[in-house]
Amino acid sequence: MERYCVGASMEIDWAEDQAQARWDWCLAKRVFGYFRPYWRRGLGAIVCLAASAVLGLVPAVVTKGVIDALAHPSERYSDLVRLILLGVAASLVGGLIGVAESWFSATISQHIMHDLRQQLFGRLVRQSVGFFTKSRTGDVLSRIGNDVNAVEDVVADTILGLVWNLFVIPSTLVLMLVLDWRLTLLALLMMPLALLPSRRIGRITYQARKQTQRHLGKMTAYLQEVLGISGILLVKAFVTQRRERARFGELNRELRRLQLRQEMIGRWFYMLMDVLQTAGPAVLWLYGGWLVFHGQATVGTVVTFIVVLAGRLGGAIGQLGSLHVNVAGSLALFNRIFTLLDLPAEITDRHGARPLQRAHGAVGFDRVSFAYAPGLRPALAEVSFRVEPGQLVALVGPTGAGKSTAVSLIPRFHDPQQGRVLVDGHDIRDLTLESLGSHIGIVFQDTFLFHASIADNLRYARPDATDDELVAAATAANLHHFIASLPDGYDTIVGERGHRLSGGEKQRVAIARVILKDPRILLLDEATSHLDTVSEQLIQAALKPLFAGRTTIAIAHRLSTVLAADQILVLDHGRLVEQGTHTELLVAGGLYAELYQRQFQAQEPAVAQLSP
Numbered sequence: 257m258e259r260y261c262v263g264a265s266m267e268i269d270w271a272e273d274q275a276q277a278r279w280d281w282c283l284a285k286r287v288f289g290y291f292r293p294y295w296r297r298g299l300g301a302i303v304c305l306a307a308s309a310v311l312g313l314v315p316a317v318v319t320k321g322v323i324d325a326l327a328h329p330s331e332r333y334s335d336l337v338r339l340i341l342l343g344v345a346a347s348l349v350g351g352l353i354g355v356a357e358s359w360f361s362a363t364i365s366q367h368i369m370h371d372l373r374q375q376l377f378g379r380l381v382r383q384s385v386g387f388f389t390k391s392r393t394g395d396v397l398s399r400i401g402n403d404v405n406a407v408e409d410v411v412a413d414t415i416l417g418l419v420w421n422l423f424v425i426p427s428t429l430v431l432m433l434v435l436d437w438r439l440t441l442l443a444l445l446m447m448p449l450a451l452l453p454s455r456r457i458g459r460i461t462y463q464a465r466k467q468t469q470r471h472l473g474k475m476t477a478y479l480q481e482v483l484g485i486s487g488i489l490l491v492k493a494f495v496t497q498r499r500e501r502a503r504f505g506e507l508n509r510e511l512r513r514l515q516l517r518q519e520m521i522g523r524w525f526y527m528l529m530d531v532l533q534t535a536g537p538a539v540l541w542l543y544g545g546w547l548v549f550h551g552q553a554t555v556g557t558v559v560t561f562i563v564v565l566a567g568r569l570g571g572a573i574g575q576l577g578s579l580h581v582n583v584a585g586s587l588a589l590f591n592r593i594f595t596l597l598d599l600p601a602e603i604t605d606r607h608g609a610r611p612l613q614r615a616h617g618a619v620g621f622d623r624v625s626f627a628y629a630p631g632l633r634p635a636l637a638e639v640s641f642r643v644e645p646g647q648l649v650a651l652v653g654p655t656g657a658g659k660s661t662a663v664s665l666i667p668r669f670h671d672p673q674q675g676r677v678l679v680d681g682h683d684i685r686d687l688t689l690e691s692l693g694s695h696i697g698i699v700f701q702d703t704f705l706f707h708a709s710i711a712d713n714l715r716y717a718r719p720d721a722t723d724d725e726l727v728a729a730a731t732a733a734n735l736h737h738f739i740a741s742l743p744d745g746y747d748t749i750v751g752e753r754g755h756r757l758s759g760g761e762k763q764r765v766a767i768a769r770v771i772l773k774d775p776r777i778l779l780l781d782e783a784t785s786h787l788d789t790v791s792e793q794l795i796q797a798a799l800k801p802l803f804a805g806r807t808t809i810a811i812a813h814r815l816s817t818v819l820a821a822d823q824i825l826v827l828d829h830g831r832l833v834e835q836g837t838h839t840e841l842l843v844a845g846g847l848y849a850e851l852y853q854r855q856f857q858a859q860e861p862a863v864a865q866l867s868p
Contacts (some may be wrong), residue, residue, distance in 0.1 A: 286528040290368045297360045304357035307425035314346035323556035376400045384602040385669040394477025410586040424572040454855035464518040466588040475507045482830035611691035615776040617807035618647035624675035635661040650812040650821035657827040659811045667696045697775035702760040711746040735767035777806045780810035
């Protein structure tokens with residue numbers, strides 16, 4: 257098993273609070289691993305950088321030759337022309353090479369960003385439902401968006417910048433030594449002063465960038481919550497625009513402070529570099545002038561050395577110092593990305609898991625206990641029951657009894673800490689997730705529709721469904737006539753989360769979507785809770801043929817579902833306290849009878865015709 261540089265847990269920020277110094281090299285190796293598939297493009301970029309570094313020396317040679325030629329007018333004018341033409345030609349070729357290098361750089365960075373986004377998305381969709389209940393969506397989106405987008409600068413400015421300077425420094429030193437070894441030695445003695453503060457500033461920049469990215473994720477999470485359709489409706493309903501503006505203003509000011517701090521850390525460093533780059537040439541001018549006055553060097557040599565070569569060398573070494581700062585900041589960026597990439601998925605296929613080829617629909621709980629977190633009261637405790645294929649089972653109980661939890665364990669949204677959930681006698685953990693899910697259809701209480709057409713939302717269950725199958729499913733859900741009355745029919749866009757439809761209309765789309773999937777096991781989480789009485793009766797009648805031969809487990813708050821059930825499971829405080837038919841449980845006079853008297857009896861006249 258690969259040993260990752262960044263540990264992970266269900267809490268995203270776990271690894272970010274650890275000391276990172278000892279991981280820098282490990283992280284750097286992992287980052288460079290993303291370059292490996294594109295080594296040919298990288299080699300092309302390196303060749304271009306090497307050629308550019310060599311061509312960059314041509315202006316120095318031309319400058320020296322021009323100055324010396326002008327200092328001795330007796331030289332031929334044609335030599336001066338050739339030197340100038342050489343400089344122009346080198347500039348043209350260097351420009352073309354620069355375009356090629358930019359193409360290599362851009363393609364590498366875009367491919368790496370593509371790979372990271374694919375890996376992050378793949379990792380996220382594998383996470384359990386529990387991960388998304390513990391994480392803020394905005395922070396996750398910030399990592400797959402803001403952090404990955406920043407990788408482009410890392411590739412172009414940091415990594416290739418490092419390669420560029422590794423070519424520039426030695427080539428410049430060679431020419432400097434050729435021109436005058438004494439000036440070269442003096443320049444080298446002053447260069448270390450530019451590198452001394454870089455490591456300390458790199459550490460500070462690392463921490464500053466990490467804090468900035470973390471706060472940016474926090475702001476993205478806030479915006480995603482408030483500016484989403486559900487959030488903005490709540491803001492409007494409670495007239496909290498002024499309060500939300502104040503909250504955003506506080507987040508915005510803090511982000512401004514962190515970004516200014518990050519910027520100013522670099523600016524102080526660059527100011528110091530500028531001072532050194534001014535003071536260094538001053539010393540070289542004094543010594544170079546002394547050499548010229550004593551006839552030990554030409555004016556062209558000194559001017560070229562100080563104005564062109566020393567500046568080129570100093571700039572390259574200064575950029576190396578800056579690169580240390582940028583590398584430290586880049587590691588903070590990749591650390592955030594890798595922390596998310598390394599999160600283990602809680603719900604995965606066991607080793608040796610086999611597909612469920614054909615489901616009959618038997619469902620069982622064998623002493624199942626489940627808690628959402630250690631130390632919390634169990635949502636289910638020692639629950640055991642069996643549902644035969646084709647039965648309609650109603651889950652009944654007060655709020656918080658564990659009904660939704662029980663339903664969520666069947667498709668493995670969570671795994672129980674104790675006991676087993678069985679389908680056709682198989683522990684569902686021994687079945688592949690994909691095959692298990694293919695036999696289960698779910699209608700949630702909180703219906704979600706994509707910002708797409710009604711047809712696209714229906715085909716989410718079966719992308720290959722024909723138009724006739726869409727109509728059949730919609731008709732079964734008492735939805736076809738409504739869709740046909742719309743100007744665009746099945747091509748009508750439902751809006752974000754389906755907010756262009758009423759609650760009952762959204763719920764019927766969700767029911768039609770499950771009908772289209774045609775699963776062996778149906779899970780209905782209060783599936784008719786948003787429907788009016790007439791629509792509910794029609795849908796219940798339409799669903800009756802669908803129930804035949806299929807196992808249906810329904811969380812029931814409506815009397816119609818309870819009366820139609822083959823058996824009723826009564827949950828209370830996570831325990832199965834009663835089990836039986838409607839008549840048997842009324843005769844027993846327990847919790848079900850009490851719930852019936854309080855909640856159900858008032859509904860009985862409206863649904864009497866659905867009674868067995």
